[in-house]
Amino acid sequence: MAVYTQVSAEALSAFLDRFDVGELVSAKGIAEGVENSNYLVDTTKSRFILTLYEKRVAAGDLPYFMALLDHLAGKGLPVPPAVPDRAGTLIHELEGRPACLIQFLSGVSVSHPTPAQAHAAAEAMGRMHAAAADFPLDRPNSMGFDTWLPLFERCGHSLDEIQPGLYDDIGFALDDVRSAWPGDYLDRCAIHADLFPDNVLMLGNRVTGLIDFYFACTDIRVYDLAVMHAAWSFDASGRAHDKAVGDALIQGYAQSFPLSDLERAEFPVLATGACIRFTLSRAWDWLNTPADALVTRKDPLAFWRRVKTYDNALGSRLRTLA
Numbered sequence: 335m336a337v338y339t340q341v342s343a344e345a346l347s348a349f350l351d352r353f354d355v356g357e358l359v360s361a362k363g364i365a366e367g368v369e370n371s372n373y374l375v376d377t378t379k380s381r382f383i384l385t386l387y388e389k390r391v392a393a394g395d396l397p398y399f400m401a402l403l404d405h406l407a408g409k410g411l412p413v414p415p416a417v418p419d420r421a422g423t424l425i426h427e428l429e430g431r432p433a434c435l436i437q438f439l440s441g442v443s444v445s446h447p448t449p450a451q452a453h454a455a456a457e458a459m460g461r462m463h464a465a466a467a468d469f470p471l472d473r474p475n476s477m478g479f480d481t482w483l484p485l486f487e488r489c490g491h492s493l494d495e496i497q498p499g500l501y502d503d504i505g506f507a508l509d510d511v512r513s514a515w516p517g518d519y520l521d522r523c524a525i526h527a528d529l530f531p532d533n534v535l536m537l538g539n540r541v542t543g544l545i546d547f548y549f550a551c552t553d554i555r556v557y558d559l560a561v562m563h564a565a566w567s568f569d570a571s572g573r574a575h576d577k578a579v580g581d582a583l584i585q586g587y588a589q590s591f592p593l594s595d596l597e598r599a600e601f602p603v604l605a606t607g608a609c610i611r612f613t614l615s616r617a618w619d620w621l622n623t624p625a626d627a628l629v630t631r632k633d634p635l636a637f638w639r640r641v642k643t644y645d646n647a648l649g650s651r652l653r654t655l656a
């Protein structure tokens with residue numbers, strides 16, 4: 335469920351009066367999502383998403399996210415820019431929260447992507463990276479490589495409440511990833527950093543929307559693809575790897591953005607890092623969200639199990655470094 339802040343019809347009508355978007359017809363809270371409060375808003379002219387940013391999105395980061403969306407949309411990418419009000423303002427305040435009126439995109443997110451859908455989505459990611467090449471702003475990755483060890487330490491031995499021995503197991507894997515993590519030699523650009531299937535809207539095999547840019551940041555470009563590979567090419571439990579989907583992701587991406595030999599060689603360590611990143615963020619939430627909270631806690635072990643799939647390749651990489 336993701337409507338934390340209620341917006342009254344009166345407040346919404348007054349808010350929409352600032353824009354040239356017609357009159358309010360209806361507004362419904364959207365259940366999907368976990369970070370923000372989202373409403374589907376219909377006016378006499380069009381359909382929009384109203385997002386109120388809750389605590390996990392810092393208001394100070396919104397200008398970066400909105401500038402990136404505007405930049406990508408300007409280059410023809412299917413991303414939803416914020417709609418300016420009559421004064422040209424993109425970021426507002428509503429019910430005490432930062433808020434944006436966002437362009438609505440059609441399509442649905444797929445829960446079990448086929449290889450063809452994975453190919454199309456990764457091809458769109460490659461186009462997004464090509465379009466981001468001249469995006470001038472920077473934002474450090476708030477969930478990047480440097481943050482994993484401190485987050486691991488903050489979770490501490492409570493990790494063993496999730497699964498006995500998990501603290502030691504993640505500690506060893508983190509050591510491996512830290513000793514093999516690529517230095518400054520891989521290209522960096524603005525990346526999405528969370529392009530899970532629920533953040534891609536599709537109609538059949540066509541990508542109609544890349545959404546939820548609220549982890550976007552400057553980081554290693556191919557790390558974005560590694561996150562996508564870890565998120566898309568496994569079953570929900572993280573036990574079964576779907577190689578056809580994984581291969582389709584790599585091929586689809588390479589069709590719009592060529593991968594260098596170095597990027598291919600570093601892929602297993604980047605993907606292991608991605609698995610650890612989502613294991614740790616989910617573990618933190620798991621340990622710190624009451625079981626009866628409105629937000630559904632996501633299973634950290636589903637990402638931890640994925641590490642095994644990348645392990646062999648990472649092991650040989652560590653041996654070549656030794």
Ligand SMILES: Nc1ncnc2c1ncn2[C@@H]1O[C@H](COP(=O)(O)OP(=O)(O)O)[C@@H](O)[C@H]1O
Nearest residue numbers: 364366367368369370383414437438439545546
């Ligand atoms: N621009 C958009 N066009 C259409 N639907 C959207 C758009 N943005 C968000 N949604 C819908 O709202 C849901 C939650 O949005 P999301 O940004 O993923 O929320 P959260 O950041 O809270 O996780 C999405 O799953 C999608 O159904």
Ligand SMILES: N[C@@H](CCOP(=O)(O)O)C(=O)O
Nearest residue numbers: 367368369528530546612632
């Ligand atoms: N994709 C992350 C959680 C981030 O949530 P989102 O709804 O903003 O994509 C995960 O699955 O752990």
